[in-house]
Amino acid sequence: MRLCRNFTLEEATIDQLQDAMGQGTLTAVDLVNCYLERIEQTNGYINGILQLNPDARAIAARVDGLRAEGKVLGPLHGVPFLVKDNLATKDAVPTTAGSWMLLSSVVPRDAFVVSRLRAAGAVLLGHATLSEWADMRSNNYSEGYSPRGGQARSPYNLTVNPGGSSSGSAIAVAGNQIMVALGTETDGSVINPAERNAIVGIKPTVGLTSRAGVIPESAHQDSVGTFGRTVRDATYVLDAIYGVDERDNYTAAQSGKTPTKGYAASLTDKTALKGARFGLPWQSFWSLNSPNQNVQLVDVLALIEGAGAEIVNGTELPSYETIVSPDGWDWNYGATRGFPNESEYTVVKVDFYNNVKAYLADLTNTDIHSLEDIVQYNLDSLGEEGGLPGVNAAFGSGQDGFLASLESKGIMDETYFQALEFCQRNSREDGIDAALHHGGGQLDALLVPPDVGQTYQVAAQAGYPMVTIPAGVNDAASGMPYGLALMGTAWSEGTLLKWASAIEDLQLSTQTKYKRTLPLWGDYQRRVLPVVNA
16 A cells, blocks of 8 residues: 555554644545545455545545644544445435445435534545345345445455455455444444454444434344444544434433543553453353364463453353354344244344334435335346345345345234343343353453354344454465454443453554454455355
8 A cells, every 4th residue: 555645554543643634744635535546446356435425525625624723623533434335424425225226315314423423523435335235135145245336355355255244344444445434233244344354343232323324124233333443443433423312212321321531531551451350151152163263362362361361261141052053143043943032033024124114214315115115126126136036146045034024014023022022131131241240250341252153143132232353364265364352231332442452452562463464365366256155
């Protein structure tokens, strides 16, 4: 990556950008121009960017003008960012969830989190690619693909599953196409692409970040999260976007539970690890991980212990034998076991039917007003949208996710409420909370391998926060990274970020290879569809 006016932009941090802009050696316009050059150089390979904002330079010039007047709005002033293409932006870039059917639609306003970033002086560079409809439409699909955006590809290996559904947001940060980005998660869509692209991903407690203006899946599980190459950078973005929003009543629950000075005040260094107590739910999650990856992660754990932390093994979720699938991520695991009233998917497919209808009702200049309209459009645009199985290589099962939701008609019946209660109880008080109070004590966090999708699945069902940091690269031929994640109870973001920043500092201040490394652009000449799950 070329220098940006003699500034090394590749792998730069937000603090370094602010120093350069404060000294007058770099401007927000310079940053926009340099990132646009980087996107031109790389997007044909990794396709992290779905559409650029034609107003980005003008926005950058305005915030540069404010700086010249002595008005700096915070650590994100002049910093370019991307949003996943399911977050509404009231500008020249349509919000489409990667589907052509919403191309002409007009949103009523910015998503709350987008408006907060604009108010913080950040510069919206564009929309990132994603798995279409955030993975709701199909259960057998190519992660990171959408008809409008095409296939997003990891800069670590262009043929392998990049993680999703916030694929482009993570890829762009990992490939230095952007400084920071927003994504959304219902079940894994922040943590998974972050850990598979060697970046930091913060998935907040449901209700910490508003979902108003976000194309939804489930009000019970949706959360807007942040991506950065460092814990501090991702935290700066979280600080800008969290808060109570009258258009999302879930956010009212955060009152009195958030820090007065923001989450960045929680960040620390490796010395804080002395005396920390972490739990290791080995049977619940670690036993399901790749043995080769576990060998490497155990070295990371030894590094943490060497810094003075205590790691308690066997801090299991009491409910793990019931709720954790032994055969990989399965959001319909209850039904797989013969109990739809114990299935997360029972809840999500009903929620989606109702929640997406409410979102569509706010749009103008569109004929898409319901899930019925969405399904019909995919049938009418069969070749492009793959509304039936076997038509589009990216959608092996067609739109079976939509059809399952359509069948529910959004009816919240007894089975729905039983499933909701079961999932929340077994992931909360009989799950994460019980593990954190192992043996009657109190652990600071649970350490888990996020390559095991059941980790973030349990956190998703609970609505609890999770943070992943880079931990290394798999020795296997794929060359894909993996992370180490911290899991906690509701509203524990400050605690998780404290320990994540301490572990990150430990990684960066030692000679360990188990930390973020630059992408190697493996298989850069190949284009496969669907991507390989490896």
